[in-house]
Amino acid sequence: MKKELIQKLEKNIHEKMAVIKKDIKSYELLTRPISPDNAIGRLTRMEAINSKSINEAALKKARQTLSQLEYALTRLNDPDFGLCFECDEPIPFGRLKIMPETNICVDCAERLYG
Numbered sequence: 392m393k394k395e396l397i398q399k400l401e402k403n404i405h406e407k408m409a410v411i412k413k414d415i416k417s418y419e420l421l422t423r424p425i426s427p428d429n430a431i432g433r434l435t436r437m438e439a440i441n442s443k444s445i446n447e448a449a450l451k452k453a454r455q456t457l458s459q460l461e462y463a464l465t466r467l468n469d470p471d472f473g474l475c476f477e478c479d480e481p482i483p484f485g486r487l488k489i490m491p492e493t494n495i496c497v498d499c500a501e502r503l504y505g
Contacts, residue, residue, distance in 0.1 A: 392473045396484055404464050404491045411457045418450035459492035475499055 466472045477499035
């Protein structure tokens, strides 16, 4: 991959990581334990518990994506970065820009995941 494209991807990864880190902080606030002595009513309390579990799932996903982006950042200068793990063909730059953590091309992703 050309050096200029690698630099664009590196900048893009850093930007995505900054956004995800902010999201993680927000999710951490939203997933704090709900105190049983909090007088918010039974129905509202159930809604808060449901929201908490949804936010916990979002937090887990955000942390996973951050980890994948950090890994992609370490691999940017590897000669096989940007090559599909399945077919060994180059992954289009547009896909890498949208999902720099990906390691498979669109065709292989469709074949593997439907």
